[in-house]
Amino acid sequence: MRILVVEDESKVASFIKKGLEEEGYAVDLAADGRQGLMLALDGVHDLVVLDINLPKLDGLGLLKELRQAKVKTPVLLLTVRATIEDKVLGLDTGADDYLTKPFSFQELLARVRALLRRRAEAEPVLLQVGDLTLDPARRLVRRGEDKIELTTKEFALLDYFMRHPGRVLTRTMIAEHVWDYDFDTMTNIIDVYVNHLRKKIDAGRRPSLIHTIRGVGYVMQT
Numbered sequence: 001m002r003i004l005v006v007e008d009e010s011k012v013a014s015f016i017k018k019g020l021e022e023e024g025y026a027v028d029l030a031a032d033g034r035q036g037l038m039l040a041l042d043g044v045h046d047l048v049v050l051d052i053n054l055p056k057l058d059g060l061g062l063l064k065e066l067r068q069a070k071v072k073t074p075v076l077l078l079t080v081r082a083t084i085e086d087k088v089l090g091l092d093t094g095a096d097d098y099l100t101k102p103f104s105f106q107e108l109l110a111r112v113r114a115l116l117r118r119r120a121e122a123e124p125v126l127l128q129v130g131d132l133t134l135d136p137a138r139r140l141v142r143r144g145e146d147k148i149e150l151t152t153k154e155f156a157l158l159d160y161f162m163r164h165p166g167r168v169l170t171r172t173m174i175a176e177h178v179w180d181y182d183f184d185t186m187t188n189i190i191d192v193y194v195n196h197l198r199k200k201i202d203a204g205r206r207p208s209l210i211h212t213i214r215g216v217g218y219v220m221q222t
Contacts, residue, residue: 001116001156002026002177004045006036006062007078008054012101016049019105020112024152026179033057040066044177045073047115049108052079052090060093067094074115078103127162130222132201132209134162143205153178154197161210161220170217194218 003025007013010031017027028045030036033054040048040062048066052059063075074096079086087098096118097111117137127134131144139155141148150158156178161169171190194210202208211219 001046002028002044003047003049003112004028004030004036004039005049006030006033006040006054006059007049007051008032009051012051015105016108019109023109024156025112026156026177031055033059033062037062037065040073041069041071043071043073046119047112048073048075049112050075050077050095052077052081060090063090063093063095074119076108076111076115127159129162129165129220130207130209132162134159143201148200150197150200153193154200157193157197158201161218164220166219166221168213168217168219174217 001024003020005013005016005020005027007016007029008031013029013031017029020027028039030039034056036048036050036054037057039045050059050063054062057065059077059079063077066073066075075094076097076099077090077095078099078101079090080101081087090098096115099108099111127136133142134140134155136159141150141155141158157174160174160177174190198208198210202210207222209220209222211221213219
C-alpha cells in the first residue's frame with residue numbers, strides 16, 4: 001500500500017513517515033498544498049493523510065479540487081481544529097475520516113488500517129492469477145490449497161503484480177508503487193524481493209507465474 005502524507009511541519013511529517021514505513025507502507029511526502037495536489041492527482045496512492053493548515057493551498061482547498069477531479073482516494077484529515085463545525089465541514093468537503101492534533105501514532109495507524117480495509121472490501125473479494133489467489137481484505141495468499149506466508153513488503157509486491165497481470169512492470173514502476181518516489185532504483189533490493197517472492201510462489205510449482213523481462217522488469221502471467 002502507498003500513502004501520501006501532506007504535512008508542512010517537518011517533524012510531524014517525518015514522525016508519520018517513519019512510523020508508517022516501519023509498518024510496511026510506501027510513503028511519499030509533500031510539504032505544501034500545491035505539491036500535495038499534484039501528487040494526489042496521480043491516482044497512485046491508496047490513501048492520503050492531509051493536514052488542513054498548509055501553505056500555498058490549504059487542505060480543504062486541496063481536498064475540494066481532488067474530489068472535483070473525480071479522484072476517490074480515501075483522505076484522512078489532520079488538524080488542530082477540534083470543533084464539530086470544522087469536522088462537519090471537512091467531511092462534507094470529501095474527507096473519509098478526521099483526526100485532531102496532537103494524536104498518538106497508534107490511533108493514526110488504526111484509522112489508516114480502517115480506511116485501507118474499507119477500500120479493499122469495496123474491491124473484488126479475490127485477486128487471482130492461475131491457481132494463485134490473494135485476498136486483500138484478509139491479507140491471505142494461497143497457491144492451490146497451500147497457504148503462503150508473506151512479509152508485509154512481499155505482500156505489497158505480490159498485490160501490485162496481481163493487479164496488473166500480463167503487464168510488464170519496470171523496476172521504476174515497482175519502486176514508485178511499493179516503495180516511494182525517493183527510492184534509489186540503482187540498488188538491487190527489488191530483484192532481491194522478487195526472488196524471495198518467487199521462492200514462495202513458484203518454487204516446486206507449475207506453471208511459474210513471475211517472469212523476468214531481461215533489461216526491463218517483470219511480468220506476472222500463466
